[in-house]
Amino acid sequence: MPSTVLDVSATPLDVLRTVFGYEEFRGDQAAIIDAVVGGEDALVLMPTGGGKSLCYQIPALVRSGTGVVISPLIALMQDQVDALSALGVRAGFLNSTQGFEQRRETERALLAGELDLLYLAPERLRVPETLALLQQAEVALFAIDEAHCVSQWGHDFRPDYLMLHVLGEQWPDVPRIALTATATRATATEITERLGLHDARSFVASFDRPNITYRVDPKDNPRNQLLRLIRAEHAGDAGIVYCLSRASVEQTAEFLVDNGIEALPYHAGLDNRTRAANQSRFLREDGLVMVATIAFGMGIDKPDVRFVAHLDLPKSVEGYYQETGRAGRDGLPSTAWLAYGLADVVQQRRLIDSSEGDAAHRRRLSAHLDAMLALCETVDCRRVQMLRYFGEESTPCGNCDTCLAPPDAWDGTVAAQKLLSAVVRLDQRGQRYGAGHVIDILVGKTTARVTQLGHESLTVFGVGEELDERAWRGVVRQLLAQGLLGVDASGYQTLHLVEASRAVLAGERQVMLRREPERKAGRSRTKTSGSAAAAAADLSPEDLTLFERLREWRAAVAKEQGVPAYVVFHDATLRAMATERPTSLDDLAGVSGVGAAKLERYGDGVLELLAPE
Incomplete structure (x- = not known):
């Protein structure tokens, strides 16, 4: 059963424009969507904010059946469903936060073909009843969001993701799309192996976030x-x-x-x-x-x-x-x-x-x-x-x-040799100390501890007076960062030489270090306050006044509906309204981010605000 705002013959571009309110696809979106709509598997690496969600949401609306999205974001599922509902998309979720009646109603809607998208927490697939439920439903596709969670060497490993290979085994004819914003080539290979996506088309967008x-x-x-x-x-x-x-x-x-x-x-x-x-x-x-x-x-x-x-x-x-x-x-x-x-x-x-x-x-x-x-x-x-x-x-x-x-980059070889020599001299006495004490020795600081231990008699005492303590801490930090100095795993965090230290001491390895410039104080914002400052930064005074009125209206509507403000409209859409000033529903429909459902729900209210006084 098609979505309430779509006709059964809708193309991906129709859906983009009618439901989401955007005129054109970005980057690889069109190719990814065409592949999944055509029944192919896909692996998508795309930065946050690059439009990953559309790559499975639109195929789910075009293909027959319900798109099933596997996502670890339990706390966000309600907001995701609210955002889709505001667009006229029929969405639901199944996770551990629901009561029995809520789960039963979602399951009924799924089996009745009344859902375009269903969000599932990965642990739900451990429950045999969930797999049985999906077997009874018409599944349009499986989307595996945050797919890097399958990587055991990754930064956000989720054990439940290891069982997601079952989707390809039990539903071999249903396309799968795995998506992540964070994956090296090695992690992408691991995702392919663990999810069994060997024949999937791979799409790698730029990871750049220029904003x-x-x-x-x-x-x-x-x-x-x-x-x-x-x-x-x-x-x-x-x-x-x-x-x-x-x-x-x-x-x-x-x-x-x-x-x-x-x-x-x-x-x-x-x-x-x-x-x-x-x-x-x-x-x-x-x-x-x-x-x-x-x-x-x-x-x-x-x-x-x-x-x-x-x-x-x-x-x-x-x-x-x-x-x-x-x-x-x-x-x-x-x-x-x-x-x-x-x-x-x-x-x-x-x-x-x-x-x-x-x-x-x-x-x-x-x-x-x-x-x-x-x-x-x-x-x-x-x-x-x-x-x-x-x-x-x-x-x-x-x-x-x-x-x-x-x-500035500077040749820190001599400074590195002095610091490593201080560590050597202490080690020769069977002593190891942390960075603070070693630096005190280098700058010739006669602290009570230095005097008590007799370290002012070391040949390296005072040899580093050309740098202040802050600069020496930078040297220590950078030697540790470059693997030219070691630190003990004990709670004392004492310094010691490593194999690579020998080449520095022998003059066989140059050590380049960075010297940070003085930072200038940040500029205060003056045009507007709040999270809209970036959106309003270069608006004219008249457009800015209109933009703020739109934000106040949006806040009231969001509060009344119990949803985040961005579910109503994003700041970028409000900015476009304030600068373009549409005077009719047709004009408003041309503003990026205004789809058919939002036009019907909010159009008259927006036009009233935009009307000249």
Whole structure:
């Protein structure tokens, strides 16, 4: 049974225009959709905000039957269904949050052919009754979202994904489409193997997110740095702050609230009701900041997140890319900001050395970390470095910190030799110390500890006076990042030489280091506040007034309907309305993001607001 807003002969382009309100497909969307509509399997690697959802939603509306979407995003399924319902698409979900009656009604609608799309949590497929239910239904396709979760070496592994190969075995004639925004070539190969997608067509879009400005700042009281970032550049904006531990999440959220920033915590130690309530508020309200561990937000649908901040170093480039990709899904300017310092490198190296698993596992973790450290330490364009990690070559972006304020590269070989020599001299005495004490020796600082231990008598005492303590900490950090210095896995985090240190000491290896330039304070926003600032940045005063009126109207409608504001219209669509000022329903239908169902539901209200006074 076709969707309520479509005719049975609708083409993919008809669906794009009528249901979703967009005129043309982007990138590989048309080719992907044609392949799936034609019954082929597909593997799709496409960045967040690139339009992955349309690649299975449109085929589900064109093909006969119900599109079944396997997604780990249980907390977001209701919002996904609400967003589709607002477009006139018949959608439902089955997961552990539902009561018996809700599940039974969804199952009845599925078997009656009254659903265009059904969202399923992967663990539901462990239940034999679910497989039996799907066998009775007419399935148009299977979409496996967040497909990188099948990779056991990936950053977001989900054991339940390992059983999804059963879909191809039990429904060999139903096309499958696996999608992810985060996969290296190795991960893509693993997805293909584990899901049995050997004959699938592969589509790899550019991983570039040109609207995101990537920045890495030296860590120096990171909570205060975060506060300055929000106040100067993102006042009133929605944002996500990632921390490594639950305690840090709680403390950071409290710190922001105490300083006038509305913030909520999210981590696995909170009860389910609190987590769900906080996530719901973040999705539905404007200008909230969510402080979270990486448990939060995989695939988060909120389009107007204007910044993602990391107060601790991510473990991999994949994880960093996935998390920062939650910013600017609407294509408007956004910031990915990371505070990074020596303690991050020491901590991550120590965690790897003390981790469970065999040597191969630790080598894989080290490779992930090495790539992340290389991204942090690069003197070249960060975007080029990150895209190269995913197998994509590009040119300098002109929009990351290393492009906007290029750091100096300097020959740090002599400095590295001095520091490594200090470690050697201590080791010769059977002593190992952390970075702080070694630096005190190099700069000739006569602390009580240095004096007590007699370290002022070492030949390396005071040989590093040409650099200050902050600069020496940068040297230590970069030597650790380059694998030229080691740190013990014990709680003392003492420094020691590694095999590669010998070549530096012998003068056989040059060591290039980066010197970060002084950062300029961020500019305050003056035109408008809130998460619409990026959308309104270059609007005329008249258009800006109209844009704000549209946002107020949208907020009232969303509150009345109990849905996030973006379910009504995205900021980009409101911006287009404010600048194009349509005067009829036909004109309004031509605005990007206005489909048939939204035109019918909201058209008169929008035109009334846009009418000249």
